[in-house]
Amino acid sequence: MTEKLNATFFYILEKSIKSYRQMAQRTISDEFGSITVDQLLVLQTMKDQPELTQQQIAVAVFKDFASITRIIDLLVRKGYLKRSDHPTDRRRFALTLTSEGEDLLIQVRPRILKNRRIALEGVEEEEMAIARKVLARIVENCSK
């Protein structure tokens, strides 16, 4: 019977993250049009830690190197990021947010905070702490 409990646990885990992502994307699209949550996540990370390499960004947002390359391409094409030569390492680019990128993040932020509050409404702090602990343990167990 533990097996069944385990199965339903991973089912609800998948379902919860997908539900959240769908809700988040829907509300963002409604307010801001053609931008994805992943693109915003990468943009925010580049603003917060401008010194990171693309590979470090990938690790930070838990994405693949190749995905980061493509997401950055889209952000440049959309005018939220600017590529220029890197001063000391010619393998890299210097990537800086444009003023449009900065503005976008400022405007989107309240929506993101709201989405998290909506998703966690009615969840007690202690429950959340336990859930966090369980999830962290899963990460640990799966990374060995």
Place this chain on the structure above:
Amino acid sequence: MTEKLNATFFYILEKSIKSYRQMAQRTISDEFGSITVDQLLVLQTMKDQPELTQQQIAVAVFKDFASITRIIDLLVRKGYLKRSDHPTDRRRFALTLTSEGEDLLIQVRPRILKNRRIALEGVEEEEMAIARKVLARIVENCSK
């Protein structure tokens, strides 16, 4: 500060499901070669509930209709599923597992159970129950 806790919660939620999926896919690929976890999930669902329409399968495994179409295509191409005419509804196909498909599921099952045990090692039943409750609440909150 609640904001920060919320942010890290969704971070660890993303990270845990990705860690689990990566571990699961890696072990499956090592043992069984070119088959994805998603393909196995759909195949198992069709075995367990053969009467379901593709749309009902999509709901059951929490995937898009279009994804189900493409996953089924791959399963047919790989010889695990057989398409034939549906007896009463010509919009649909009758989809049945081949003996290769049946065999595959039987062989894969222990590995799937093992993966779940690995991922949940050291997690107490009560903690898991609370985590499940939190995740279910998130699903509820995001589906309104």
Place this chain on the structure above:
DNA sequence: GTCATAATATTGATATATCAAATAATGATT
């Protein structure tokens, strides 16, 4: 300083996610 190796990023191929549009068949209405 040269060379092997490592680091950084890109590209290609395939699978999946999502939305919208298209096809085709069914069921209900008149």
Place this chain on the structure above:
DNA sequence: AATCATTATTTGATATATCAATATTATGAC
């Protein structure tokens, strides 16, 4: 029976995930 709305599925377009291969630059051993 012809029409119309609904249902079931597929297809197209774009974004992301993953793995493998490639290109370019940097660095360390010698």
